[in-house]
Amino acid sequence: MAISRTASSRTRTGTTSGWYPVARSDEVGTTPRSVGAAGQAYVVVRLRPGAEVTALSARCPHRLVPLATATVVDCRLQCPYHGWQFNAEGRCVEIPSLGADGAPPPRADVSAPWAVEERDGWVWLAPDRTPAARPPRTGATTPVPEPVPALPGPRGPVFGNLDPALEHAWHPIALAGELLEGGYAQVRLLGRTWTVHRRDGALVAERPAWGVAERHGVIWLAPAEPQHDLLDVPETTDPRFTTAWLLPARSISPAGPLADNFLDVAHFPFVHAATIGAADEQEVPPYDVTAEPGGFTSVQEQWFDNPADPGVARGERPLRQRRRATYVHRAPFQLVLRLEELDTGAVKTLLFLLQPEDGDSTRIYTCLLLRGVDGAAVIPKDVVAAEVAFEEAVLAEDLAQQAVMDSAGLPLLLRDELHVRADRLGVALRRTLADFAADCAAADQAAALQQRATA
Numbered sequence: 001m002a003i004s005r006t007a008s009s010r011t012r013t014g015t016t017s018g019w020y021p022v023a024r025s026d027e028v029g030t031t032p033r034s035v036g037a038a039g040q041a042y043v044v045v046r047l048r049p050g051a052e053v054t055a056l057s058a059r060c061p062h063r064l065v066p067l068a069t070a071t072v073v074d075c076r077l078q079c080p081y082h083g084w085q086f087n088a089e090g091r092c093v094e095i096p097s098l099g100a101d102g103a104p105p106p107r108a109d110v111s112a113p114w115a116v117e118e119r120d121g122w123v124w125l126a127p128d129r130t131p132a133a134r135p136p137r138t139g140a141t142t143p144v145p146e147p148v149p150a151l152p153g154p155r156g157p158v159f160g161n162l163d164p165a166l167e168h169a170w171h172p173i174a175l176a177g178e179l180l181e182g183g184y185a186q187v188r189l190l191g192r193t194w195t196v197h198r199r200d201g202a203l204v205a206e207r208p209a210w211g212v213a214e215r216h217g218v219i220w221l222a223p224a225e226p227q228h229d230l231l232d233v234p235e236t237t238d239p240r241f242t243t244a245w246l247l248p249a250r251s252i253s254p255a256g257p258l259a260d261n262f263l264d265v266a267h268f269p270f271v272h273a274a275t276i277g278a279a280d281e282q283e284v285p286p287y288d289v290t291a292e293p294g295g296f297t298s299v300q301e302q303w304f305d306n307p308a309d310p311g312v313a314r315g316e317r318p319l320r321q322r323r324r325a326t327y328v329h330r331a332p333f334q335l336v337l338r339l340e341e342l343d344t345g346a347v348k349t350l351l352f353l354l355q356p357e358d359g360d361s362t363r364i365y366t367c368l369l370l371r372g373v374d375g376a377a378v379i380p381k382d383v384v385a386a387e388v389a390f391e392e393a394v395l396a397e398d399l400a401q402q403a404v405m406d407s408a409g410l411p412l413l414l415r416d417e418l419h420v421r422a423d424r425l426g427v428a429l430r431r432t433l434a435d436f437a438a439d440c441a442a443a444d445q446a447a448a449l450q451q452r453a454t455a
Ligand code: FES
Pocket: 060, 061, 062, 063, 064, 065, 079, 080, 081, 082, 083, 084
């Protein structure tokens, strides 16, 4: 039996015209399938059982999530991260964080090939306009789809775990309790192995480092002079707060997208439907972000249901209560979320610290700092254990989403993604890390010049 790979030809402009067989018709259902045509990555899917095949570019334009992980909802393709929905033409018809009246901007659309058609039991794509109106008849030949190409990455720079700027920062490398007196810890940081000893109360790194320190219950290491000091977190030394660490976790995702995820609330209804994501709370109201040296802060007042408040059961307070959420970021990967219940006086602060181990490995430290209702200092052990278990479940949901992102780092060129109102914190993160990288590069260049001048 004869075999044909494509029915195509290269044009003078470098685009590829022609029809490409991408899958057998019976292999394409309502679960998106990754395919390749003319070296470009697409997904093919039926938006309802038995419907014609839809073909779209392989990544969501928002945070570049592979659309092979999307699902069909209401005859549209829905991205799993923030629930954006695309119709058969690739038009973005729904951005939940914009609310019921929000209109998706045209740039939110996904590109689609010029044509997709089924013929003789095969699905064919024409990426670009092609003279042949229809794919060829298969006849006695069996088409051979081309291998699925790597998904296209961002065009501009990305901030990955091995970015040279990260030499100039404090990084968490272990919980203080993981490094006992007389012992040592061997850790990965920025693609290298470091051994740190605790001897006679002092911390010593075997490989030369600018500094090793202990703060907030964490061991920190700065390979070179850091651009910024460690973040001040008053709760870590406030005796009214109960401290509880989650077990350190590890992600194959770089630290940048993990930090972005921590600052993002629009994904809650989609990624955290089983924990914190209320299905009816999809809209993200406008909020402000205030730039600070080396980072930023955002204070947002929110309404939320507080069934755990004993005052609700006693009829002293309503179920619907006010909360102040304060996000703080310091470059590169120190993050705090402080949740203050304005009606009960309870506070939950999350400290989220990231250790960029290797290009594809990040260790995650999460600390809960808790103050009870009416400012109670001591939180019962079972309540703390339940809070930790809950946060671990939330983190597991985040890490499952991050694992499918196929990301080398956080894109720093804003045009490489599409940002909407809910993404102001994410935009601030990208700007902060771009500034951080530029400042570190300038400092390195100045140091090199000075070294040359004195040599
Ligand atoms: S909706 Fe696709 S990444 Fe946000």
